[in-house]
Amino acid sequence: MKSVWVFDRSLYPLYIASLLFLLNFIWRKKFLNIIGTIFTWLSFLMITYGFVLRWLEGMKVGNKYFPVTNLYESLVFMVWAVEGILLFFKHSRFKTEGVDFITLIICTGIMLWASTLEKEVKPLIPALQSNWLSIHVITSFIGYAAFAVGFSASIIHIIKLKKQNFLPQIETELFDTINYRAVAFGFIMLTLGIVTGAAWANYAWGSYWSWDPKETWSLITWLIYGVFLHGRLVAGWKGVKTSVISIIGFLAVIFTYLGVNLLLSGLHSYGGL
Amino acid sequence: MKGKDFVESLWKKLASIKLAIALFIIIAAISMIGTFLVQNRPPEEYIRLFGVVGYKIMDFLGFFDLYHSFWFRLILLLFAMNLILCSIERLPSVINFLKSRPFIKTPSGFKNFSVHFEYKTDEPLDLIKKRIEEVLRNNGFKTSFSENFSYGRKGVVSRFGPYITHLGIIVILAGAYMGSVFGFRANVNLLEGESTNMIYEARKFTPIPLGFLIKCTKFRLEKYPNSDVPKEYISEIEVYEDGKLVLKKNIEVNHPLTYKGLKFYQASYGTAGLKEITLSVKKEDKTFEVSFTSNEEKEVDGIRMKVEKFIENYMGMGPAVILSISDGGRRKTIPVFQDKRMGEIHKGISALDIEIKNLEPLYYTGLEVTKDPGVNIVWLGCTLGILGMILSFFIPVKRIYVSIFEEDKKKVVMIGGSVLKGKELSFVEKIYKELKGGI
Numbered sequence: 001m002k003s004v005w006v007f008d009r010s011l012y013p014l015y016i017a018s019l020l021f022l023l024n025f026i027w028r029k030k031f032l033n034i035i036g037t038i039f040t041w042l043s044f045l046m047i048t049y050g051f052v053l054r055w056l057e058g059m060k061v062g063n064k065y066f067p068v069t070n071l072y073e074s075l076v077f078m079v080w081a082v083e084g085i086l087l088f089f090k091h092s093r094f095k096t097e098g099v100d101f102i103t104l105i106i107c108t109g110i111m112l113w114a115s116t117l118e119k120e121v122k123p124l125i126p127a128l129q130s131n132w133l134s135i136h137v138i139t140s141f142i143g144y145a146a147f148a149v150g151f152s153a154s155i156i157h158i159i160k161l162k163k164q165n166f167l168p169q170i171e172t173e174l175f176d177t178i179n180y181r182a183v184a185f186g187f188i189m190l191t192l193g194i195v196t197g198a199a200w201a202n203y204a205w206g207s208y209w210s211w212d213p214k215e216t217w218s219l220i221t222w223l224i225y226g227v228f229l230h231g232r233l234v235a236g237w238k239g240v241k242t243s244v245i246s247i248i249g250f251l252a253v254i255f256t257y258l259g260v261n262l263l264l265s266g267l268h269s270y271g272g273l
Numbered sequence: 274m275k276g277k278d279f280v281e282s283l284w285k286k287l288a289s290i291k292l293a294i295a296l297f298i299i300i301a302a303i304s305m306i307g308t309f310l311v312q313n314r315p316p317e318e319y320i321r322l323f324g325v326v327g328y329k330i331m332d333f334l335g336f337f338d339l340y341h342s343f344w345f346r347l348i349l350l351l352f353a354m355n356l357i358l359c360s361i362e363r364l365p366s367v368i369n370f371l372k373s374r375p376f377i378k379t380p381s382g383f384k385n386f387s388v389h390f391e392y393k394t395d396e397p398l399d400l401i402k403k404r405i406e407e408v409l410r411n412n413g414f415k416t417s418f419s420e421n422f423s424y425g426r427k428g429v430v431s432r433f434g435p436y437i438t439h440l441g442i443i444v445i446l447a448g449a450y451m452g453s454v455f456g457f458r459a460n461v462n463l464l465e466g467e468s469t470n471m472i473y474e475a476r477k478f479t480p481i482p483l484g485f486l487i488k489c490t491k492f493r494l495e496k497y498p499n500s501d502v503p504k505e506y507i508s509e510i511e512v513y514e515d516g517k518l519v520l521k522k523n524i525e526v527n528h529p530l531t532y533k534g535l536k537f538y539q540a541s542y543g544t545a546g547l548k549e550i551t552l553s554v555k556k557e558d559k560t561f562e563v564s565f566t567s568n569e570e571k572e573v574d575g576i577r578m579k580v581e582k583f584i585e586n587y588m589g590m591g592p593a594v595i596l597s598i599s600d601g602g603r604r605k606t607i608p609v610f611q612d613k614r615m616g617e618i619h620k621g622i623s624a625l626d627i628e629i630k631n632l633e634p635l636y637y638t639g640l641e642v643t644k645d646p647g648v649n650i651v652w653l654g655c656t657l658g659i660l661g662m663i664l665s666f667f668i669p670v671k672r673i674y675v676s677i678f679e680e681d682k683k684k685v686v687m688i689g690g691s692v693l694k695g696k697e698l699s700f701v702e703k704i705y706k707e708l709k710g711g712i
Contacts, residue, residue: 123497126526206538206643223301
């Protein structure tokens with residue numbers, strides 16, 4: 001399958017970009033950052049192309065919906081979204097030293113894991129044939145991706161708060177800002193993801209909310225980031241506190257995404273999603 | 274006096290951000306318990322885990338139906354109250370913000386801005402003021418003036434974002450509550466050709482009259498070409514009122530039928546026998562075809578045949594019928610498979626070659642019926658919630674201050690600006706350039 005070939009190859013620029021960002025983190029050379037960004041773009045565009053191919057392949061077996069309908073596709077989509085959000089921060093003139101490296105390591109991890117999964121394009125069972133499903137998966141995963149960037153920024157932020165001589169030329173607050181921006185955007189996307197998921201459930205099963213474990217865990221994640229936003233914007237929390245909440249939030253994301261599938265059962269159990 | 278103090282401190286507590294954050298965490302924690310302790314299982318399973326006494330205590334506390342327990346609802350109610358009181362408590366600060374005209378009346382006041390500009394001019398005062406008003410207005414600022422001082426703001430709607438989101442959440446909770454009080458879930462199974470005006474509540478199986486007649490004329494199961502993956506489950510439905518056909522629609526997964534506030538969803542299907550089956554029977558050199566429509570017995574060329582049973586998936590080998598057959602001698606009961614390869618395997622059982630030419634199972638369709646008068650309210654709440662978030666996160670509140678000071682017969686125009694929920698301060702420079710460029 002051509003799309004899988006392209007997705008697999010997108011790992012190479014991802015490896016190179018991760019390495020370049022690591023070197024930039026150590027030596028701090030402008031050209032390393034620039035070339036790293038170019039390779040991130042390359043990986044991003046390859047996955048974009050891969051999705052175009054996969055959509056066409058899906059059409060051949062009778063699927064007309066955007067191909068984010070199984071675990072493999074959704075993981076690759078998440079890598080694409082994480083890269084996109086990282087690039088957005090980079091082009092908004094944010095200094096992302098360290099954040100970019102951790103973010104791309106997460107991407108590499110997800111991509112390597114995805115490559116071990118069932119990759120075939122299969123016809124969709126009736127419940128999965130819905131535009132709400134596509135929008136639901138897309139918004140949720142863009143949200144998860146933003147939280148991944150927030151998570152990376154939180155880690156760097158905490159290290160910087162604890163160690164004075166760490167990245168001395170960058171303001172500590174910058175990482176807090178990246179964290180906040182990413183979480184605020186992720187929060188809106190997660191909310192959209194939950195709402196469109198509810199709309200889909202309402203069309204498919206006649207109930208917009210049934211406390212299925214995945215729904216419940218997405219609510220838990222939403223509440224954790226709700227604590228983050230209220231703590232930061234209203235109660236004035238800063239520093240380690242907000243960063244730790246962002247990290248906990250991302251762990252909840254991982255559990256929503258994987259833990260629920262592996263440990264709990266529910267409506268989402270089919271499709272491996 | 275003491276009572277008033279108490280009320281005041283209670284109000285303060287109920288309206289506090291601390292309570293809000295505590296409730297976030299409590300609701301998250303309870304929700305978490307509900308995902309690990311599987312909900313709404315039969316009592317036996319819980320008794321096995323916790324013992325009889327443990328089961329009774331936990332059942333009384335609602336642990337096995339956490340999300341519908343009285344205390345979880347109480348917490349949600351508290352949450353809603355906190356949300357409302359919090360908003361009331363904070364609204365005055367927004368109104369003050371709208372009312373305030375924080376003119377900057379001393380040159381040193383501009384030093385507090387991270388971005389500020391100034392220029393000198395000897396134009397008449399009126400002309401400068403007029404230009405300030407024009408430039409600020411053209412840049413979308415709402416402006417106010419006092420003497421030689423002016424102030425403009427933009428994007429104030431952002432400050433209302435949180436309140437719109439909070440209102441949205443209250444609306445969602447209200448809609449959900451309406452649904453749980455006035456709504457229901459029910460099931461109905463219909464054979465092809467069957468009709469009913471009665472459905473059955475999902476938990477207690479109490480009958481609910483529909484007030485109209487619903488008929489399933491046909492059920493179809495479509496598969497992808499060359500594949501066993503189901504593509505579509507389709508129930509062809511007709512709705513009758515007073516004996517007259519009023520609606521005809523196919524119900525599919527993701528495409529429910531809505532009629533008179535009720536929604537009918539494709540939930541399940543199954544087979545309940547045979548509609549028609551055609552067998553081809555080969556005896557010596559002759560081949561004949563026999564069709565059955567029910568459990569009738571037929572005789573062809575001295576062979577008596579009866580279809581005893583239709584099995585949708587016989588021992589994992591696909592659809593089959595159990596045929597009882599006798600050709601003068603003793604009666605035999607044999608399976609006949611739709612899949613011819615399976616037939617090959619079982620050839621030894623009978624001397625006759627029997628094949629299924631055509632098989633039409635009699636399907637029943639399982640429909641889920643729901644009534645939820647709160648659902649549109651929930652969607653309204655969701656829309657408000659998301660709208661409020663977009664306003665509060667993406668629209669920066671920009672403020673600009675322009676003051677004119679007289680210095681050695683010349684006028685000094687000072688410009689400063691600030692932004693909330695954003696970093697982009699380039700608008701200050703833009704306005705400075707436009708003001709200065711106008712000279």
